[in-house]
Amino acid sequence: MTGRGRPRKEKSPDSKLSKSRTRPQQTKTSPPRRAARTEKETKTTNGPKKQDPQKPDHTEEKPSAQKTRKGKTTNHFMEETNVQCRTPRDSPAPKTSSTQRSALETKATRSSTPKEKSSQKTKEKESTCQATFQKEPAKKLVTQPRTPQGPAETYGVRAKANGCLSDEITAKQTKTLKDIRRVSVHEKATNALTKMKQVSFEEKVDTTLHMTLKNLKIKKKDISCASEVVNEIQRHVIKHLKQNTICFKDVEEPLRTGSYYENLKISNPDEFDVMLPIPVDRVNIEPFGSDGAFYSVGLKRGKSSLQKFEEEFEDNSILSATKMLEEFRKEVKECLKECKEWTMTKKKRGCPAVTLTTTVQAVPISLDLVLCLGVKSSWPSFTKDGLKIEHWLGSKVKQEYKRKSYYFVPKYEGRGTAENDGIPAKDVWRISFSHIEKAIIKNHGSEKTCCEKAGTSCCRKDCLKLVKHLLHLLKEKNPSFDKFCSYHAKTTLLTSCCSRTSDTDWKASDLSPCFQLLLDDFCKHLRNGQLCNFFIPSQNLLSGPGAKMCGNLADCIKEQCEKGFPIFQQELKMY
DNA sequence: CCAGGCTAAACAAG
DNA sequence: CTTGTTTAGCCTGG
Helix, strand or coil: CCCCCCCHHHCCHHHHHHHHHHHHHHHHHCCCHHHHHCCCCCCCCCHHHCCCCCCHHHHHHHHHHHHHHCCCHHHHHHHHCCCCCCCCCCCCCCCCCHHHHHHHHHHHHHHCCCCCCCCCCCCCHHHHHHHHHHHCCHHHHHCCCCCCCCHHHHHCCCCCCCCCHHHHHHHCCCCCHHHHHHHHHHHHHHHHHHHHHHHHHHHHHHHHHHHHHHHHCCCHHHHHHHHHHHHHHHHHHHHHHHHHCCCCCCCCCCEEEHHHHCCCCCCCCCEEEEEEEEEECCEEEEEECCCCCEEEEEECCCCCCCHHHEEEECCEEEECHHHHHHHHHHHHHHHHCCCCCCEECCCCCCCCEEEEEEEECCEEEEEEEEEEEEECCCCCHHHCCCCCCHHHHCHHHHHHHHCCCEEEECCCCCCCCCEECCEEHHHCEEEECHHHHHHHHHCCCCCCCCCCCCCCCECHHHHHHHHHHHHHHHHHHCHHHCCCCHHHHHHHHHHHHHHCCCHHHHEHHHHHHHHHHHHHHHHHHHHHCCCECCCCCCCECCCCCCHHHHHHHHHHHHHHHHCCCHHHHHHHHCC
16 A cells, blocks of 8 residues: 555556556555555444445354443443443333432433433534443444333333323323322333433434444545546546547546545445436437436437447437447457456446446445437527525526536446337436536535534535435345435435425534434335436436335335434444 | 636534 | 544645
8 A cells, every 4th residue: 555645647558557457466465455445544444344235244243242242231221320321221120229320310310401302402412422432332332212102111112212201190090099109100211211202212323324334435536546446547538539430529527426436436436426427419309208307319410429329210310328328338348458457347238338347345336337428509408497495505606507518328227128219228228417416516505614624524525425325224134125326315415405405404513313314204205206307307216116115115214313323323333 | 728726515623 | 512633525726
């Protein structure tokens, strides 16, 4: 890893190439990064997950981790009493002595005196959390959340998530007055306990979320390593396209899109998305299908370097996405001959990207090169009701965006042979506004200074990272969710930002409630089976997964919310 | 076109 | 916590 820090401008492409060629050997001799990391940063790194989230490996670790939790509750309780605001979640055991109980009560009243029942507002949490992060071992944070019918039952009271006391009273109606009085005494105690537990529960959620976010951060060193090789191959490919091809020689500056370049990448800098735009002017576009997301693209008459990709259909000709992508693949493959450390993955049907993979320090990295057409004219009419950012970012900003180009990527859905007006799906293009998404994410505040160093910081991006991560983990656990993707999360965030437009709706200190509100929004979309493309409202992004799966996912998310995100806690446990 | 300045984010130190 | 440093990526003015 030494010597990586030197300024890139000093390197000539050639020297870099030769250097890279030797790298595979280096990786063999040098210890895998995971091992190297354990010296220092083990607690915050995501080592175990490193290689391949899809591998079932990690499932082995979970049961054992669960075991360690069992039977430690009493001990755990004693430990916890030393920590301010960190009250037992697993319970006061039924046998809790009166002294212990009163200690708890006083603590409850002292530490928080919660006036409102369900205090969604969790103020000044951050300081507590921050301290917790540094001092407390992670294992402490990962105890099982209090189950709905928790130990409170031992007091003859049904403890509900929100402690609805009226229920409890009706349950006792048949009892004698004496009993009721006795109960009410207990109620008092329980009430305090319940409230205390709520605080504890919410705090625990808050801590879990912050810890999770912390673990999702990508290491500076990893960024350096990955970006060096990724930038190098990018430059190489672009140079090749410009110098050695005719049809792609007009390729413009790459549009670096996707999570990494939006600072939304989580866990590892292992996926890079780059769009390579070929400018086209004066095109005829025709919607393919009814939702306005796919189009056939015809070149207007006149010579063009793209003419060789035209297909004749009835009276006009269109640019065949498949042909063009094939040629692009061929050219990229050609330049990989000089970059042996990169390999190209097999073509996936309907996929717009040519995916290149390599490993840096034993860590796999993939780079998606997406050929696209850049269109400078005004956006198609299907976008008319999209991008409703007026109240959030302002209409000037909107106009600014709408003046920009838009792009087409060679992506189709379903079988390539499906026809529409005689045009096969494999020859159509999907519209893309990735550059606008990136611009919005980068400039996401209602106030211009949002998240700038002089301004107030918000939690919009953190919320999105968490939703993405949650979705990722749920998909890992349940492969039937594979039709859901991070774009659903992103679109949900953008949509939610348009309804909660103020920066104060997303205060950085309100991460937990904001995140859960965002999940609420997501679940609502899922239950309705409808999530509109942010730019093309007529396209429903949830038509793919189907109603049943949407319902299932919403159930899973709801469960996670109610239980305090055990799926995150389980992960934290591993570090 | 590209050098140099700027920003966001990670990170280290106090 | 605050402050400063480093880095990659981005933007811009000459």
